Amino acid sequence: MIRFPIPPMSPIASRNVAVIGAGAAGLIAAHELRQEGHKVVVFERETQVGGTWLYMPDTESDPIGIDPARNVVHSSLYASLRTNLPREVMGYRVFPFVAKKGADRDQRRFPCHSEVLEYLKDFARDFGIYELVRFGIEVNKVELTEEGRWNVKSRRIEGKDQEKLDEVYDAVVVCNGHYTEPRLAEIPGIESWPGRQIHSHNYRHPERFQDQVVVLIGSANSAADISRELSGVAKEVHISSRSMEDGNEGKLAGYDNIWLHPMIKRVHGDGSVAFLDGKVVSADIILHCTGYKYHFPFLETNGIVTVDDNRVGPLYKHIFPPALAPRLSFVGLPWKVVPFPLFELQSKWIAGLLSGRLLLPCPKEMMAEVEDFYASLEAYGLPKRYTHNLADYQFEYDDWLASKCGCPPIEEWRKQMYADTSKRKRSHPETYRDQWQDEHLRLQAEDDFLKYLAKVPQ
């Protein structure tokens, strides 16, 4: 039986901390925790760091990802993917994402995915993170002990050696990513529709779509990139999205074979797909670019933390369940954000709270704030699945964390560059990665990076 409230932590102390995942979130969490004096073990199922940025040519046995027995592939990257943020904006603040020379490096401002992987590998090497990571080890159970610590069970996932570990940690930081479990659009009539379905998680190359009529559902970054890539090989591409504004339906400007539609009304046994605007097409494939679900199959909190319609909660500031803070935390849940610097600030705060250098409000106050936040979302008519969408206030959130940690707010150039990129992505989706108008901001960033690099011992 678990006793509550769990015992308070003694002030200014070093903790044994388990970090789950060695993607961009887990790497910076490991760094910040160690900087604060904690003892850190990072568990990583793969044999390399990088998480999402470790491109995997293989796809899953179930192309829409609903079969629980399927082989799970972690990364959702497609072969042609280039970043949707300029490298200056994207990098950690403590390790600028500057262009490097080398045969395997891509010096462009919006580089291809392998360049981000190289950057993360550089970070792990330069900051001595590799020595903290246990590779090829999957965490399969995280449970609260009677003393309010965490029992972490893990196992080696490949090879004859069936090594299993059962250990106790003072705290767990969950950094397992949230772009692996596909979310699907609900489509009336889909059970009897005879065509193929695939989720963008399993999209790698356009060739399989040669001469096909494709209905692509979604409007986020992947949908924009993949629909344009498909137009080069497919017969027709029909984009269906919730955000399609009235009057914008019809052919996409600049393309002969891309059409824009509102949501799908119904699909039929004869292969036809009917949209809410009354248009009907006969399609071969439905491609779901409809996002992902938060998924923590290893986490056992006796119902304290749940995932409900993609709300992970209750969480104070998207990080701590009030009843278990600060011993359980999540890094990287927010979306529609600049991820790496946000991970950095979340991690810094967690590290300071775990040592007792920084303090949280009491669980009751945190819970009251979480409830107020949920009530405000409801008042705006926002469904639970928008809980971690920080589009309208990501920098306010970052700056709040920065102030708690006593570090400078997000740089003005970074905020402005993000805003300019978002605008250009909408107005010039084909060219925003290669043509820009924010050279003055890029120079400011470079200037900042030079000052930073001058301080770092080479």
Ligand SMILES: Cc1cc2nc3c(=O)[nH]c(=O)nc-3n(C[C@H](O)[C@H](O)[C@H](O)COP(=O)(O)OP(=O)(O)OC[C@H]3O[C@@H](n4cnc5c(N)ncnc54)[C@H](O)[C@@H]3O)c2cc1C
């Ligand atoms: C298609 C796509 C394009 C994107 N483009 C951009 C972009 O241009 N710019 C940008 O900044 N962001 C982009 N992102 C967001 C990107 O996901 C984040 O930048 C970031 O990489 C997420 O890092 P993470 O550490 O939270 O998760 P991940 O990178 O997913 O890492 C999680 C790690 O946890 C490990 N793991 C999971 N479960 C376990 C377990 N039980 N035991 C042990 N290990 C485990 C996984 O193997 C993985 O290594 C994109 C995302 C996608 C899907």
